[in-house]
Amino acid sequence: MISIEVSAQCQGHGVCYLNHPDLFEPNDQSFSEPIATVVSDEHAVDLRRAIASCPNMAISMHPVTVPNTGTEGGR
Numbered sequence: 816m817i818s819i820e821v822s823a824q825c826q827g828h829g830v831c832y833l834n835h836p837d838l839f840e841p842n843d844q845s846f847s848e849p850i851a852t853v854v855s856d857e858h859a860v861d862l863r864r865a866i867a868s869c870p871n872m873a874i875s876m877h878p879v880t881v882p883n884t885g886t887e888g889g890r
């Protein structure tokens with residue numbers, strides 16, 4: 816899992832939400848917000864593209880460790 820953050824560096828150019836509308840959307844001031852703050856690893860490539868194309872370096876992604884539910888392994 817990956818967490819997504821958009822910082823206050825965002826100036827609402829829209830590159831991210833126009834190119835990746837499944838990951839980002841504009842708020843009522845046209846600043847970007849992640850549609851989901853945590854997404855599956857399958858979005859990693861698109862997230863890296865969004866990060867690379869943001870002119871304000873406002874997007875960051877971080878791996879999220881999913882806690883062990885204790886349902887695996889059993890005795």
Ligand code: SF4
Nearest residue numbers: 825826828829831869
């Ligand atoms: S590309 Fe960057 S500056 Fe532009 S809306 Fe997205 S996060 Fe904001």
